[in-house]
Amino acid sequence: MSxxxxxxxxxxQIFQLCxxxxxAICLNVVAKLSIAEQxxxxxxxxxxxxxxxxxxxxxxxxxxxxxxxxxxFKESAERRFEQTPASDMLRADHPQSLRPxxxxxxDPLHFRFYxxxxxxxxxxxxxxxxxxxxxxxxxxxxxxxxxxxxNAAMVNMTHMFIPAVLEAYDFSxxxxxxxxxxxxxxxxxxxxxxxxxxxxxLADIDHVVAGASPYLTSMGVADRCRIAPIDFFKSVPAGGDxxxxxxxxxxxxxxxxxxxxxxxxxxxxxxxxxKVLLLEIVLGPGGHPLGYLADIExxxxxxxxxxxxxxxxxLFSQAGFxxxxxxxxxxxxxxxxxxxx
Numbered sequence: 001m002s003x004x005x006x007x008x009x010x011x012x013q014i015f016q017l018c019x020x021x022x023x024a025i026c027l028n029v030v031a032k033l034s035i036a037e038q039x040x041x042x043x044x045x046x047x048x049x050x051x052x053x054x055x056x057x058x059x060x061x062x063x064x065x066x067x068x069x070x071x072x073f074k075e076s077a078e079r080r081f082e083q084t085p086a087s088d089m090l091r092a093d094h095p096q097s098l099r100p101x102x103x104x105x106x107d108p109l110h111f112r113f114y115x116x117x118x119x120x121x122x123x124x125x126x127x128x129x130x131x132x133x134x135x136x137x138x139x140x141x142x143x144x145x146x147x148x149x150x151n152a153a154m155v156n157m158t159h160m161f162i163p164a165v166l167e168a169y170d171f172s173x174x175x176x177x178x179x180x181x182x183x184x185x186x187x188x189x190x191x192x193x194x195x196x197x198x199x200x201x202l203a204d205i206d207h208v209v210a211g212a213s214p215y216l217t218s219m220g221v222a223d224r225c226r227i228a229p230i231d232f233f234k235s236v237p238a239g240g241d242x243x244x245x246x247x248x249x250x251x252x253x254x255x256x257x258x259x260x261x262x263x264x265x266x267x268x269x270x271x272x273x274x275k276v277l278l279l280e281i282v283l284g285p286g287g288h289p290l291g292y293l294a295d296i297e298x299x300x301x302x303x304x305x306x307x308x309x310x311x312x313x314x315l316f317s318q319a320g321f322x323x324x325x326x327x328x329x330x331x332x333x334x335x336x337x338x339x340x341x
Contacts (some may be wrong), residue, residue, distance in 0.1 A: 004185065010067055016323045018219040021111070022066065023066065023072075024069050024105075024106035025111070026067045027067060027102050027106055028107055028108075030063065030064065030073075030087075030090065031102040032086060033055065034053070034092070035049055035073075035087075035090070036087050036088060037092045037093070038053075039073075039081065039083040040083070042082065043080055043081060043082035043083075044080065044081065046061040049081070070086075071084055071085075072086045072090075073087045080244070082270070087143055087233070090326070095299075096160070097156070099156075099162075100149070100152035100153045100156035101153050101160075102158060103117045103153070104149050104153035105153065107169075109327045110301075112132075113127045113128070113136075113299060113300050114127070116131050116300075117249050117296075117300055126299070126303040127300045127301070135303070136301050141207055147208075148211075151183055151184055151208065151211070154183050154186070155184060155186040155215075158186035158187050158190070159186065161246075161329070161331040161333050162186070162187055162191075163190075164330040164333070165279060165329055165335060166190070166191065166194055167330065168327050168328070168330070168336050169277070169327055171191060171195055171198065171242070172195070173241075174241045175241050176198070176199050176242075177191060177192070177199070177200045177242050177244060178203060178237055178239075178243045178267075179201070180203050180232055180236050180243055181204050181242075181246075182204055182209075182246070183212070183307070185200075185202045185209075185216050185219075185225065186215070186246075187246045188216075188225060189216055189221050190199045191244075192219075193219060193221060199224045199225070199226075200221070200226070201225070201240060202226070202227050202228065202334075203232065204230065204232075205229065205333070208214070209227050209228070210229075212227055232248075232263060233259050233260065235263050235267070236263050238267040238268075240267065240270075240274070241273045241274065241275070242274075242277055243267070243268070243275070243276045243277070244276075244277045244278075244279065245279070247280065247333075249278055250263070250280050250281075250298055250305065250307070251298065251302040251304040252302070252303065252304045253305070257304070257315055259320065261276070261315065261316065265319055265320040265340060268340055274340060275324075275337060275339045276316075276321060276339075277335055277336065277337055278335075278338075279333050279334075280306070280334065281294055281332050281333055281334070282306075282307070282334045283295070283307060283308045284308045284309060286328070288332035288333075289309070292306070294309075300308070309323075309326060316341075320340060320341055321338040321339065321340060321341055322339055322340070322341040323337070323338045324337045324338060324339055325337050
């Protein structure tokens, strides 16, 4: 084992964990300031970057220097920075841009929620009411700018993960795909693009799908996609061959997850073609380590949880489904398939 492969000493491990929030918030700051966009043409002195961003030169230099040790930007000479493959992905116009993800996840709003993690641990409740006086999704209804940032981050995650889903799962023969809780339709649109004979129904709460039309139009699938404002705790549209839910069931506790799944079971009715696909991280052997961090995210923000294969199997059984297979992908998510029992 080389020196670079050695595990950090226990004390160093604890130090790194305790200070992990610092590079995260530094990423958030440089993304919001669009620093990466300034370095597309080559290295620049930090003074030039600061003047365009209208921030303090020394403070910006210290922030960029701090994250350069993780490979985000490179200080090529004293107080002169250049792009790296990692910092390049902070550009809004990068084909695999992570800017929306970085703008939302290590944002001060997130830190406010996590400052009340102890509340969640003591009570089993989310940190929503302790932080903003209400649950997250209720809060987003009244904060259109924050809701827009949240939705952009969800679309960003979809663009990261859905190619692996398309590679791992064959949707051939599906006539109508219903995207339950589909936001602006990022999952549905990408699948419809690959399968030109397929039609889709985008189903989500009214204030979310209200902003979906421009996105679906930009993806060239609006003419094959019906938008259905719903409350999935009450009902979901009938008529689908496949009901797909990306990162929806993990938002909710077992009782509310069962309500959603039972409503889908009712919508499928006696159809012999009906099935459910959950795009979720599955905890347990062979699962992605990210799942255990996402589980804390669900506990603090949404009140849901990540689950094991057996927990998904039990949920499906209680809702009138039978879990048929779990298909791993090259992303952290797996495809969990179930059919009516």
